[in-house]
Amino acid sequence: MSNTQSKKENLLVELFVEELPPKALKKLGESFAAALADSLKAQGLAGADSAVTPYASPRRLAAHLSGVLAQAPDRAVQQKLMPVSVALDASGQPTPALLKKLGALGLDATVVPQLKRAMDGKAEALFHDSVVQGATLAEGLQKALEEALGKLPIPKVMSYQLADGWTSVDFVRPAHGLVALHGADIVPVGVLGLQAGRNTEGHRFEALQSPVVLRDADSYAEQLEAEGAVIAGFAARRAEIVRQLQAAAAQLGGGVRPIDDEALLDEVTALVERPKVLVGQFEAEFLEVPQECLILTMKANQKYFPLLDAEGRLTHRFLLVSNIRPEDPSAVVGGNERVVRPRLADAKFFFDQDRKKTLESRVPGLARVVYHGKLGSQGERVERVRAIARAIGALLGGEVLAARADQAAMLAKADLLTDMVGEFPELQGVMGGYYARHDGLDGEVAAAIEDHYKPRFAGDQLPRHLLGVVVALADKLETLVGLFGIGQVPTGDKDPFALRRHALGVIRMLSEKQLPLSVEALLKLAAEPFGALLNAPLAPLGDFIYDRLSSGLREQGYSAQEVDAVLALRPPHLAEVPRRLQAVRAFASLPEAESLAAANKRVGNILKKAEGLMVPQVDTALLVEAPERALHDALVAARPVSDAAFERGDYAASLQALAALKVPVDAFFDAVMVNAEDAALRANRLGLLATLHAAMNRVADLSKLAA
Structure with missing residues (x-):
């Protein structure tokens, strides 16, 4: 390669366009620069250490890339032709099939002696070695530009005509200029009916020079600011x-x-x-x-x-x-x-x-607002939310909380019919709180109306008071149960009703507010007000909520094994989950943990294969082997300690009490045949293992910790 060909310079590419959509500009700029750099690196025109700098302003997308070659290095290419058995006849001469393949590659029979033989799987094949000339920057940049434009995350494409009045182009906005400079040299490329040069435009009104004539790739940002009155980055x-x-x-x-x-x-x-x-x-x-x-x-x-x-x-x-x-x-x-x-x-x-109308006076109007074709009006929805809120309120605070939750739930959606929320839908709930205070309602009721949409997004605050939590839970559960109950389940990236967000809201409130409510019980009571409207099973909704919980816990830094171990038991009270996870993490650090987890997995597999339901009980008279007696004695000693710790919520101590079982468990599996020929012995040993399994898996399914 000549010195000219191997010349390494910095590259600047700019596409000058009409005003780009502002909410998309940042992503457009980043995508344009990244795609250009990736393509040039893939073609060998830029190294892995080449630094890319994106530029994006209302009227331009640009990228600066360091250390770009004028021509990529030549590269050796080996191409598989076909199996030797197909390529050569019995005398070693090329077959018509091989000659045809060579012809398609622009080669002839004279290259046959230079072809290489090598094993390809179980058969020997012929390979042709060649050297491919590296792409010139003009060729490579042309390809990179086309790829970069094709990958732009354009929100909406528009079609416009070029200056010839005939050719039509599709792009995010009409493009009017293209710059491509390798050092100080123009790279001859073209896209969107434009040919590259070194001229660009500055600020519409305040540019000192028009056009701005760029000296080289490195002067781009400085010249645009000094001469064009534009901060390009x-x-x-x-x-x-x-x-x-x-x-x-x-x-x-x-x-x-x-x-x-x-x-x-x-x-x-x-x-x-x-x-x-x-x-x-x-x-x-x-x-x-x-x-x-x-x-x-x-x-x-x-x-x-x-x-x-x-x-x-x-x-x-x-x-x-x-x-x-x-x-x-x-x-x-x-x-x-x-x-x-x-x-x-x-x-x-x-x-x-x-404020001339009370919130309560607006409630009947919700009957005329459609909520969902299969679930009725907003008025019907409000009645369901009220019923769910009353039920949750009664569980958490008796009749007093139930009555206040009913009042707040009745008024929670009334602001949807106000002029302010009609103009600014983002203020629903917020305005309801203001109007409730104006109507003279209790401060906590007004706060519950304002807060019942919370949490609206990841990291958002939870409702301030228990009353608000009750109404927010009722609102989210009504949405989840209703839509899952008619088969409106999120698929892939599609979640038009934000059910993932609603599920995360339910999880956060149950967990962070330490509510003694089980997911299963909540789904059951939330389904009752729907009557016969629901036609799909709700079991997938329970799975959906625990899947959301699992994803959230992993994002918090818990391992997949730790999360799976705890959630395999479907803890009814989500407030317990963090403590169970911490207990599992502490248990996993014990020297006995690995062996006990493996034994737990083995016990589970044995019990699954055993016929019938294994009863976790033991007849001590049938413990004939010393190791099984030792395991039973160790279990009798450890289980009360473990169970007592579990009942007082000390999950770490509950699991640590099981560490004493490692030696007897290992000895049991080394010396005792579980599937004894004697049916009574076999049943008793399976009962011992079932007792062990039940004792070990109260906090978490320890088998999930096994490698």
């Missing part, structure tokens, strides 16, 4: 916005801070090329409206960062991120203040109008 632009937000808040003083919202920050980063944070304000009278409404309208509709005071209360100021940096920003600020005012006025109007 997504991460760099995001960091600059954060810096300006914090500086602007600090300048205002009084401990104010911008609201913390990573998704909003990403979206705003995707909307601007040259961020400038400015301060706006609105009339303080709007603060009479619940701050959740004002915050949501400012974030969702205007992409503003509301400012909170030191106590976390909303102030009448906000931060906006402009895409221009005028010397006098008053016009920009004033324009944004004029735009946000009607939004806040709408929120105030909705709030004022909604």
Whole structure:
């Protein structure tokens, strides 16, 4: 390979487009850069240590890759042709089949003496060795570009015509420019009707140069910022916005801070090329409206960062991120203040109008709101949630809690019919809490209405009070039982009713709130209000909940063996699961654990194969062998200690008491024939093993710990 061919330079590729969808920009930029790098590395044009830097702004996707070759090294390739028995005749001459294969490869009979023989499985085959010339960067980058565009996670493709007025192209947004620089040299590639060059465009209004003529691959970010007034890197632009937000808040003083919202920050980063944070304000009278409404309208509709005071209360100021940096920003600020005012006025109007009717007066209207074609209206659903909440409330707090749970459950969905929730569905529950307080309802009832959707997402807070937990459990159980009961089971990635999230919510409340309620009992009582509506068995729902629990525990760092050992017994009270897991982990660290787990597995297999149901009882008169007597005596000594620890909830001590069984268990299996010819002896020994099995598996199925 010549020095020119082996020249290693940094590579810059940029696709200049119309404004990209902001919520997808970050992923688009990362995907574009990663796919380009992966393809070039796979073709040998870039090494494994080549560093890739993604760039993404509202109007560009770009990637910088270090150490890219002008031409990939040649590589040796060995190709299997066919079995020798097919390729050569009895005299060793090439058969027509071999000649045909060689012809397809552009070869002839003259290469036959150079073909290699080697074993391929049980038969000998012919192989052809050749050297494939490495791809040039122009060839490799063309392929990489096409692959990268094909892999982009485009939310929605649009079709547009090229300048010829005839050719149609499908892409996320119309593309207007392509840059490909290897060092300072243009790489001749083309996509989407564009040919690569070195010119790109800067900021629509504030670029100092138009176009920006890139000197080389390494000057891209610096030239775009200096000449084009664009911060090309997504991460760099995001960091600059954060810096300006914090500086602007600090300048205002009084401990104010911008609201913390990573998704909003990403979206705003995707909307601007040259961020400038400015301060706006609105009339303080709007603060009479619940701050959740004002915050949501400012974030969702205007992409503003509301400012909170030191106590976390909303102030009448906000931060906006402009895409221009005028010397006098008053016009920009004033324009944004004029735009946000009607939004806040709408929120105030909705709030004022909604409070003219009580929540209770809205409940009958839920009968006209469809919930599900097979499960009826929201009104019917509310009646089921009320029944489930009453039942759970009675179990946890008697008639008083049952009555309060019934009241909160009756009102929990009423805010679905308010104007505010109609405009901002994200506020359901939250607004119900505000309106309940306005109606003069008890504070815990209002909190339960607000909290009954919790936890809404992973890591979200649980309901604050027991009343809220009862209503939230009832709501989630009604959803799970109803949809599983009509066969609406999540499949693969599809979970349109968020049943996985509902199951995790049930698990968290039962576990973290230490509720003495079993999953099986809850599913049974939740099914009763449905009557004949359900036509599918609910056993899969129990499996589904324990599967969600299993996945969550593994994510917390417990091993698959530990989780399987505990959940194999389906502990009725999920609050016990963490303590059982800790006990199993402690037991597994004992020197006796491995042997006892293996013995437990062996005992389980023996009992499975035995005919009939093994009764865990022993006739001491039939213990004729010394090792079986020793095992029985050890079990009699250890079991009361283990059982007593289990009953007081000390699961670690319960398992550790079983360690004393290792020696007698090993001796038993070494010397005693379980399947004795004498039926009475055999039954007694199986009874001894059944007793042992029952004693060992109260905390967890220890056989799951066996290798």
